[in-house]
Amino acid sequence: MIRYGIVVHGGVGSPIAWKDGCVQAVRRGMGILERGGNAVDAAVESAVTLEDDGRYNAGSGSYLRLDGATIEMDASVMDSCGELGSVAAIQRVRNPVLVAREVMKSPHVLMCGEGAVKFARRCGFSDYYQPSSRAREHYETIRQALSGGRFEEMRQAWKDFDLKRHWNFPVPYESVFAGCDTIGAVALDPAGVLATACSTGGASPMLHGRVGDTPLVGCGFYAGPAAAVATTGIGEEIIRRMLARAVYDWIAQGEEVHRACERAVGGMPPEVPVGVIAVSRRGAATAASRDMAVWSDLSDA
Numbered sequence: 001m002i003r004y005g006i007v008v009h010g011g012v013g014s015p016i017a018w019k020d021g022c023v024q025a026v027r028r029g030m031g032i033l034e035r036g037g038n039a040v041d042a043a044v045e046s047a048v049t050l051e052d053d054g055r056y057n058a059g060s061g062s063y064l065r066l067d068g069a070t071i072e073m074d075a076s077v078m079d080s081c082g083e084l085g086s087v088a089a090i091q092r093v094r095n096p097v098l099v100a101r102e103v104m105k106s107p108h109v110l111m112c113g114e115g116a117v118k119f120a121r122r123c124g125f126s127d128y129y130q131p132s133s134r135a136r137e138h139y140e141t142i143r144q145a146l147s148g149g150r151f152e153e154m155r156q157a158w159k160d161f162d163l164k165r166h167w168n169f170p171v172p173y174e175s176v177f178a179g180c181d182t183i184g185a186v187a188l189d190p191a192g193v194l195a196t197a198c199s200t201g202g203a204s205p206m207l208h209g210r211v212g213d214t215p216l217v218g219c220g221f222y223a224g225p226a227a228a229v230a231t232t233g234i235g236e237e238i239i240r241r242m243l244a245r246a247v248y249d250w251i252a253q254g255e256e257v258h259r260a261c262e263r264a265v266g267g268m269p270p271e272v273p274v275g276v277i278a279v280s281r282r283g284a285a286t287a288a289s290r291d292m293a294v295w296s297d298l299s300d301a
């Protein structure tokens with residue numbers, strides 16, 4: 001049995017060599033739990049650490065949308081008492097997960113776009129826009145593949161899509177021109193409360209206004225009395241399967257945590273990258289169909 005602990009991931013597809021960022025995130029979250037803090041504070045602290053790292057596709061490391069300028073991010077927080085908050089397609093904030101935490105304290109559960117940005121400003125979060133060098137490099141790779149007609153380098157869903165017809169950015173299509181990851185943390189505190197916190201810059205390539213699984217309850221995240229779960233991968237595929245809730249239900253029905261995580265990954269088509277982390281009082285686990293930087297620290301009962 002686990003008394004308290006935390007598990008984090010740096011996104012499916014994140015190099016194992018980036019594990020040091022996850023170690024740091026766990027250390028910060030675990031420090032809160034060791035001082036008797038709660039699971040939400042711990043999971044959010046770990047998520048903020050990963051958002052600020054700059055290598056992962058969240059917060060300061062978020063990918064650019066197809067215009068090469070826009071950054072829209074999603075984030076979520078939930079605990080096993082049923083409290084949740086999330087933001088979708090939010091721009092120009094440093095830590096979307098902290099805004100999700102503010103939504104959690106409001107009468108709403110999900111805020112998006114311009115309204116979410118204005119809400120963030122009212123909560124005291126200042127303007128922040130600093131695309132990382134990695135995000136710019138990643139964008140250039142996508143731009144060259146699209147402009148060179150190398151659609152075989154894209155995910156299946158993009159191959160037959162008429163991007164020019166659907167272009168919805170203010171700049172003209174002609175003036176412009178895969179990876180995917182998210183960060184996530186799941187925590188169990190000494191009082192037995194479970195929590196999850198997730199954040200992402202989305203899945204590349206992306207149109208303006210696209211929202212993935214990360215802010216959608218039961219898709220990118222779920223927490224309840226049986227477990228806390230966070231997923232990473234292609235949001236559209238995760239949403240279709242309501243993956244976080246599926247993993248939660250399997251654990252609630254008695255399946256071991258690592259088996260539930262592996263079942264979720266095994267049930268996804270092999271060409272779709274996916275990762276899952278989960279924690280319950282009975283165990284903690286990570287599973288992924290590609291490399292994924294992860295770390296955990298657990299204190300036994």
Ligand code: GLY
Pocket residue numbers: 074180181182200201202203211212213214231232233234235236
């Ligand atoms: N899993 C991140 C996204 O698809 O937006």
